[in-house]
Amino acid sequence: MGRPREFSDEAAVDAAMELFWEKGYEATSTQDLCSRTGLGRGSLYNAFGSKHRLYETAIRRYADTKGEAQLAMLAEPGSVRDRLRDLMLGVIDADMADPGRRGCLALNAASETSGRTEAVAGLVRRQFTDLEQAILRLVEVGQSTGELASDRPPLQVARAFQSAYYGLRVLAKVTGDRQALLDVVEGAVAAL
């Protein structure tokens, strides 16, 4: 009962996610959020509580959409090396095509001191470990089929690869040198 909402919560969170992704937490004003979502201040605060709570919600949405899409990409058919290479090549294309150089919202949230409460850090950590586990499973498959050398602990291999992946995304924020990024990819794939 009561007056029904005139907006879709999902669409509003999507809009907020895009905005936090573009500008970061601190630089995004509640006025920006109202304009972008189309909500009035009252509606926004009534629905989401505060700027920071909406930030958390946006990060959760990011994990459920963009993060999951990344994990799904790793589940596609193909050799382990190809799948891990495609993961990196995909972000090179995506990141370099984006004029705003938004990068990855989870990485941005990890970097920015400003909105990084323990709640936010926890959400980011979860995305990090989800990717780590997905990569780990691939490395284990590769080692068991003989595609990859089995002389190193799979978790170590996975974690080093994941770290290179995150470094790649940060590098892509300031460099226009595609070859440098491709070198990271080939270097990281060769190291598997």
Place this chain on the structure above:
Amino acid sequence: MGRPREFSDEAAVDAAMELFWEKGYEATSTQDLCSRTGLGRGSLYNAFGSKHRLYETAIRRYADTKGEAQLAMLAEPGSVRDRLRDLMLGVIDADMADPGRRGCLALNAASETSGRTEAVAGLVRRQFTDLEQAILRLVEVGQSTGELASDRPPLQVARAFQSAYYGLRVLAKVTGDRQALLDVVEGAVAAL
């Protein structure tokens, strides 16, 4: 001629650097900068022009001090593997000991959309390529002495290692899991 400054430019820039490092560009107010440097608004604007110009100056100072210290660490005696491992182990200790989880100012400046003008991106890029070149030289030494395998392009190896290094610093911002970070180190060093 004219009235002499009552403060040291260097000390003021150092203080501003610390503040931008802790809080990021957007979240640092000019009032914060005045308090931390001890300057009045007039003096601060007279000496540094604007918040953003001071930010650039602070990033330059970071490169000249912290960045150079990192490069110097790579020039110490020891095997190539040991020196590259020590670089990573050093930041694990430093980053985890820092309660504010400031990480690396250059990486933060790369990540934060807010203050990232082309001037800032250029300063960050320079620090990135300086480190890349230092790592490259080490890889070349390692390959020529036979310490490292010579079957891969040194630049590719160096860039992949550098990327893992940056990823490590981002991971250190949100994780308290030292073993995960040590796995990155051993994985990246084993990949050389």
Place this chain on the structure above:
DNA sequence: TTAATTTTGTACAGATCAGTAAAGAATGGA
């Protein structure tokens, strides 16, 4: 001593900040 120059401190501008209060509008149920 006077003039030119620079720094300092303070007050201020105008805008924007996150969040709230309250009145009116739209619904479902009694």
Place this chain on the structure above:
DNA sequence: TCCATTCTTTACTGATCTGTACAAAATTAA
């Protein structure tokens, strides 16, 4: 119809934001 409930809109709070204006203070050169 009338009430309880929820949402929308608007106005507002008090604080804070970056940057500037300007007069007083401190210096050097003439």
